[in-house]
Amino acid sequence: xxxxxxxxxxxxxxxxxxxxxxxxxxxxxxxxxxxxxxxxxxxxxxxxxxxxxxxxxxxxxxxxxxxxxxxxxxxxxxxxxxxxxxxxxxxxxxxxxxxxxxxxxxxx
Numbered sequence: 001x002x003x004x005x006x007x008x009x010x011x012x013x014x015x016x017x018x019x020x021x022x023x024x025x026x027x028x029x030x031x032x033x034x035x036x037x038x039x040x041x042x043x044x045x046x047x048x049x050x051x052x053x054x055x056x057x058x059x060x061x062x063x064x065x066x067x068x069x070x071x072x073x074x075x076x077x078x079x080x081x082x083x084x085x086x087x088x089x090x091x092x093x094x095x096x097x098x099x100x101x102x103x104x105x106x107x108x
Contacts, residue, residue, distance in 0.1 A: 007048065008050050018100060026082075029079070050063065061077060
């Protein structure tokens with residue numbers, strides 16, 4: 001399940017412009033909680049859905065649901081930090097990054 005969460009994270013961040021492989025501004029998972037709900041048997045055609053739960057100064061939290069057909073098999077909550085690849089320090093989210101994340105911010 002961790003691989004599915006990580007793949008979903010990379011695809012989501014790439015789609016909103018927060019993941020460029022060679023960019024100095026990167027994202028790293030600082031914490032990951034996973035709730036396993038159902039067994040998945042190989043082979044399975046899984047779907048991963050993601051949305052933003054919270055936006056902080058240099059971090060944000062994402063909600064993840066993994067589905068096998070119509071059945072939710074796992075949920076996850078990664079805490080993600082914006083990171084300077086060269087300096088190895090957290091970076092504040094800039095206005096453009098905040099705006100990109102805010103479009104996917106869950107209400108309530």
